[in-house]
Amino acid sequence: MKKIVLILMGLAMCFQxxxxxxxKSAPAKxxxxxxxxxxxxxxxxxxxxxxxxxxKNESKKKACTDNIVKCSVKCPEKAKDYKKPAPEKKSTYSEx
Numbered sequence: 365m366k367k368i369v370l371i372l373m374g375l376a377m378c379f380q381x382x383x384x385x386x387x388k389s390a391p392a393k394x395x396x397x398x399x400x401x402x403x404x405x406x407x408x409x410x411x412x413x414x415x416x417x418x419x420k421n422e423s424k425k426k427a428c429t430d431n432i433v434k435c436s437v438k439c440p441e442k443a444k445d446y447k448k449p450a451p452e453k454k455s456t457y458s459e460x
Contacts, residue, residue, distance in 0.1 A: 403439035407432050 411432040418424035 397440075397443050399443035400439050403442055404436060407435035407439065410435065 411428055414428035414431065415425060418428055
């Protein structure tokens with residue numbers, strides 16, 4: 365009987381170790397700036413329209429590809445310049 369209890373306790377401890385090690389090894393989620401995401405989405409929309417307008421012309425398609433690369437590179441810089449609107453100040457005085 366003691367052997368069975370010891371085996372069960374050992375298995376429970378092993379299971380707990382495996383469970384703890386798997387939760388610690390999960391990578392942390394990276395948060396991205398919403399302004400950068402919006403800029404990248406805008407770049408992709410412009411690229412799609414450009415490619416549609418280019419049709420079968422390879423030089424125009426290459427120009428579209430170059431433009432999306434330039435646009436995407438500028439997004440983090442644009443996000444730094446983006447300023448969130450200041451919250452509206454509430455008056456501490458009540459209106460009569």
